Amino acid sequence: MNTDQVVQTFTEFFRERGHRLVTGSSLLPPPTDPVLFTTSGMHPLTPYLLGRPHSQGRRLVNVQRCLRTTDLDEVGDPTHLTVFEMLGSWSLGDYGHPESLRMGHELLCDGFGIPQGLLHVTVFDGDDQVGPDLESLRTWQELGVPVERTGDENWWSNGPVGPCGPDSEIFVWTGGSDVPPRGTPTTDPRWVEIWNHVHMRHHRHEDGTLEPLRQPGIDTGMGLERLLTVLQGRGSVYETDLFEPWMRLLPRLWDLDERSLRLVCDHLRSGIVVVGDGVRPSSTGRGHVLRRLIRRLLTTLRRGDPSRTLTDVPVDLVEHTLDHFQQLCGPESVREVLLHEEQRFTRLLERGQRVLSRTEFDRPLTDEDYRCLHDTHGLPRDLVTGLRTPRLSGSLDAG
Ligand code: SER
Numbered sequence: 344m345n346t347d348q349v350v351q352t353f354t355e356f357f358r359e360r361g362h363r364l365v366t367g368s369s370l371l372p373p374p375t376d377p378v379l380f381t382t383s384g385m386h387p388l389t390p391y392l393l394g395r396p397h398s399q400g401r402r403l404v405n406v407q408r409c410l411r412t413t414d415l416d417e418v419g420d421p422t423h424l425t426v427f428e429m430l431g432s433w434s435l436g437d438y439g440h441p442e443s444l445r446m447g448h449e450l451l452c453d454g455f456g457i458p459q460g461l462l463h464v465t466v467f468d469g470d471d472q473v474g475p476d477l478e479s480l481r482t483w484q485e486l487g488v489p490v491e492r493t494g495d496e497n498w499w500s501n502g503p504v505g506p507c508g509p510d511s512e513i514f515v516w517t518g519g520s521d522v523p524p525r526g527t528p529t530t531d532p533r534w535v536e537i538w539n540h541v542h543m544r545h546h547r548h549e550d551g552t553l554e555p556l557r558q559p560g561i562d563t564g565m566g567l568e569r570l571l572t573v574l575q576g577r578g579s580v581y582e583t584d585l586f587e588p589w590m591r592l593l594p595r596l597w598d599l600d601e602r603s604l605r606l607v608c609d610h611l612r613s614g615i616v617v618v619g620d621g622v623r624p625s626s627t628g629r630g631h632v633l634r635r636l637i638r639r640l641l642t643t644l645r646r647g648d649p650s651r652t653l654t655d656v657p658v659d660l661v662e663h664t665l666d667h668f669q670q671l672c673g674p675e676s677v678r679e680v681l682l683h684e685e686q687r688f689t690r691l692l693e694r695g696q697r698v699l700s701r702t703e704f705d706r707p708l709t710d711e712d713y714r715c716l717h718d719t720h721g722l723p724r725d726l727v728t729g730l731r732t733p734r735l736s737g738s739l740d741a742g
Contacts, residue, residue: 357404384431421579426613436558467509468492610640619670
């Protein structure tokens with residue numbers, strides 16, 4: 344199945360079971376939301392999970408783009424992306440956890456054809472505030488899927504306050520057809536998590552107390568790119584059809600090692616989507632996240648060849664990305680934002696090199712020096728550290 348078929352199969356499955364397809368939102372959460380970017384499919388639905396009636400009813404399905412910076416250090420491995428898409432289904436006070444798990448099992452095995460023997464799940468085993476999730480445990484046992492019981496790993500919340508609850512995660516064995524599944528999700532990394540079913544049944548308040556929700560709901564989220572990797576039998580998200588144009592065009596442009604190529608691809612693609620959603624590089628908030636992504640991308644790209652530049656990025660890639668995420672702005676305007684930021688970074692580096700080559704800085708720097716370099720010359724500390732430590736000059740991502 345290619346990307347479109349996978350998305351179609353997911354949304355149709357839930358539509359046939361009474362769910363309304365709601366349009367995914369942009370990466371920017373509503374102004375009342377405390378987070379900078381949408382990090383999960385449930386984000387735009389928070390008020391409804393807390394009890395507000397939704398105009399489309401009590402069963403919803405959608406595809407939502409998300410951005411997570413918590414996984415930045417893992418980007419470059421086979422599964423983590425900065426911007427990714429989440430296939431999600433919701434019950435807003437309608438059906439409960441067992442029905443959600445049963446539907447999930449049916450879709451994975453019958454809809455996507457994943458052999459039942461390659462599945463493993465985890466469930467919440469309780470803590471000092473909430474008892475074990477016996478309902479999910481029983482459901483999985485009835486379905487004949489092996490279960491591992493864990494603590495914190497099976498508790499989902501969107502932050503310190505807000506809706507939360509125990510979850511059940513579904514893993515698929517990726518050890519290859521000749522290696523039978525072994526171990527459990529917490530003991531063998533070849534179990535890859537693909538789908539999380541959360542029983543949203545509490546509201547956590549500022550003081551840490553949990554209040555049961557009057558209308559408990561279900562929130563599920565499945566990373567599209569990971570699912571594609573499993574279904575297409577690939578070794579990484581970058582080898583799926585979704586990244587085909589990237590992996591065809593980028594290696595022709597730049598000769599990078601595999602991890603760097605993946606990071607460049609991820610950050611460039613993420614940068615395009617973020618700019619496409621209206622964010623511009625700046626020194627605070629969302630703009631700062633975008634700036635850091637672009638600088639990390641440039642630093643990785645120029646390692647080994649400082650003449651590499653985003654000017655060479657084919658506009659087709661920008662267009663392909665904006666089309667995929669159904670973003671309406673023109674590819675040229677997105678490209679201009681990226682190139683402008685590249686020029687800014689280049690000038691900053693040149694200034695940094697000039698200032699630091701002065702004899703007055705030919706000694707270990709003190710905190711006072713760093714303050715002066717920042718306040719007088721606009722040189723962030725990490726950038727200075729990178730410039731002074733050749734080994735680190737590949738990691739100038741601050742500021
Ligand atoms: N909110 C849960 C998650 O992000 C399920 O969608 O994993």
